[in-house]
Amino acid sequence: MENSCYNPISLAGKKFFISGAASGIGRATCILLSKLGADLILADINQKGLEETVSLCKPTDVTVVMDFSQSGVIKEHLSSLVSVFGKLSGCVHIAGKPYISPLKSINSATALEVFQINTMTALELSKVFASRNISVDEGGTIVFISSVYALVGSAANVGYSMSKSALHGITKALSIELAPRKIRVNCIAPGFVKTKMGDSISHFFTEGHDEKIREMHPLGLGEPEDVANAIAFLLSDMSKWITGSIISVDGGFTAK
Amino acid sequence: MENFYEEIAELLEVDSVSGQETLLSFKCWDSLTILSIIALADDNYGITLSTSEINDSKTVDGLKNLFIQKKS
Numbered sequence: 001m002e003n004s005c006y007n008p009i010s011l012a013g014k015k016f017f018i019s020g021a022a023s024g025i026g027r028a029t030c031i032l033l034s035k036l037g038a039d040l041i042l043a044d045i046n047q048k049g050l051e052e053t054v055s056l057c058k059p060t061d062v063t064v065v066m067d068f069s070q071s072g073v074i075k076e077h078l079s080s081l082v083s084v085f086g087k088l089s090g091c092v093h094i095a096g097k098p099y100i101s102p103l104k105s106i107n108s109a110t111a112l113e114v115f116q117i118n119t120m121t122a123l124e125l126s127k128v129f130a131s132r133n134i135s136v137d138e139g140g141t142i143v144f145i146s147s148v149y150a151l152v153g154s155a156a157n158v159g160y161s162m163s164k165s166a167l168h169g170i171t172k173a174l175s176i177e178l179a180p181r182k183i184r185v186n187c188i189a190p191g192f193v194k195t196k197m198g199d200s201i202s203h204f205f206t207e208g209h210d211e212k213i214r215e216m217h218p219l220g221l222g223e224p225e226d227v228a229n230a231i232a233f234l235l236s237d238m239s240k241w242i243t244g245s246i247i248s249v250d251g252g253f254t255a256k
Numbered sequence: 257m258e259n260f261y262e263e264i265a266e267l268l269e270v271d272s273v274s275g276q277e278t279l280l281s282f283k284c285w286d287s288l289t290i291l292s293i294i295a296l297a298d299d300n301y302g303i304t305l306s307t308s309e310i311n312d313s314k315t316v317d318g319l320k321n322l323f324i325q326k327k328s
Contacts, residue, residue, distance in 0.1 A: 104267055105292035107299040156291045203306045204294050206287075 009236045012037030015088050016235060017078065019068065019125065020095030022049025024195030025145065028224035029092060029231050031056050036232060041081055041088075044095065068095050068121040069113050078128050090141040090235045091129045093122040099159040100204045111159040118163035119170070126174055130183060139182025143234045144171060145227070146189045146246070148253045156204075164189075168246050175244030184243040186234045191250030193222040218252030226251075257327075260320055263300065267292045275317035279310075293319070303327055 011033055018033070020026035021042035027049070030042055034057035042057070043066045044050050050063040062085055066073050082088060099114040101107065122144050129135050129142060149157050150164035171187040178185055192213050214221055230249045233239055248254050265273045269284045279285055290310050297305045303326040313319040 100291060101295035101299075102288040102292045104269075104288075105295040105299075107295070110299050155288060156295075203304050204291055206307045 008238050009232060010037055011089075011232070011236060014090070014235070015039045015041070015086055017041045017043065017088055017091040017125070017129070019043045019066070019091075019093045019121065020145075021053050021063070022046035023053075024094075025190070025193060025224045025227045026094040027053045027056070028228040029094060030054075030061075032225065032228045032232050033235070034058050034061065036236075038235075039085070041078075041085060043077075068117045071116060071120060071124065074121065074124050074128050078134060082134050087136045088129060088134055088140065089136050090143070091125055092143045092145070092231055092235070093125050094145050094231075095121065096145065098201050099163075100156050100201050101159055102156045103158055106159055111162075114159050115163045115166070118160075119166045122167055123170055126170070126178075126185070130178055130181065135181075135183065139184070141184045141186070141235050141239075142174070142178075143231050144185075144187040145231075146187050148189055148191045148248070148250050151189055151246075151248070151254050171246060172244050179243060184234075184239070186239070186242060186245045186247065188227060188230050188234070189246055189248050189250065189254075190227045191217050191222055191248075191253035193224055193227060195224060216253055216256075217250065218255065220251055222249070222251055257320065257323065260323065261316070263296060264293070264316060264319065267296060273316045275315065275320065277316050278314060279316065279319065280314075297323060297326070301327060 016033060016038050018026060018030055018040055021030050022044035030040055030053050033040060040061040042050055042054055042063045045067045047065050054061050054063050064077055097114045097117045126142055144167045146164040146167045149161045150168055167187055171185050175185040227249050230247060261273055267289060268282045290307050293310055294305050297303045309322055313322045
């Protein structure tokens with residue numbers, strides 16, 4: 001029996017759009033998808049980071065600088081990109097912004113910016129992707145990245161939590177709306193992953209905080225690749241009967 | 257920095273503050289208030305503060321000086 005080449009998670013011949021591709025989970029995802037044979041459009045606000053990521057992918061992959069704090073940016077870029085690159089089989093919204101602030105110091109403008117980047121961009125991306133001009137005729141798959149803090153409470157995190165838990169609502173609603181088009185919509189809720197985004201908020205915390213966070217994860221802190229693996233699964237045909245799911249990839253954080 | 261005292265008073269949950277008051281003397285002084293000050297510094301002044309820097313500043317004016325020093 002010739003099964004040595006059988007690879008049910010192969011993404012060869014498929015094209016995907018990845019937001020937040022310049023670092024962390026986004027970079028790990030692009031590298032993995034590229035290894036699995038996918039062609040990619042990599043988007044981020046950080047041009048230097050994008051160039052580093054694409055150097056680790058395929059030379060034919062495309063990068064585009066996008067500022068997701070501006071609404072309409074995806075529609076503006078994606079139509080022209082796809083006319084050259086080809087229609088997409090899926091998209092992943094990984095770009096995100098943290099926001100640590102207790103209720104009494106929450107700033108509406110900052111909270112709205114976080115909501116725009118984390119949530120409204122996901123909705124905008126879904127809207128553009130669902131267009132028959134953008135996605136392949138046989139359907140497709142959309143993956144969002146939320147957080148354990150969309151599932152469990154955490155002090156000083158209300159702005160971030162509301163932006164991430166809204167993704168769960170979007171996932172459920174769109175999974176029903178887009179099922180007739182054979183477009184699957186799923187969301188991954190990661191635990192703490194060692195990334196630059198995490199480093200960017202480390203000044204909020206006292207010594208010993210890292211150890212506390214580590215203790216919240218029975219399997220220890222995650223690597224960007226741990227989330228990338230789940231994304232690859234959700235983009236592949238191995239998950240073709242999965243839609244509307246919120247998948248915890250959190251080292252056991254929410255199992256407690 | 258013209259609204260500094262008003263902004264800090266709001267976070268400290270009092271009507272007004274004076275520069276000599278020690279941070280520890282406020283009833284609501286806790287880790288969430290410290291996080292609030294860090295968030296305020298980031299949002300309104302574009303500066304990054306740490307918990308230990310805030311604790312070390314001791315008084316309201318000490319905190320104000322920390323903001324000024326970081327902004328310069």
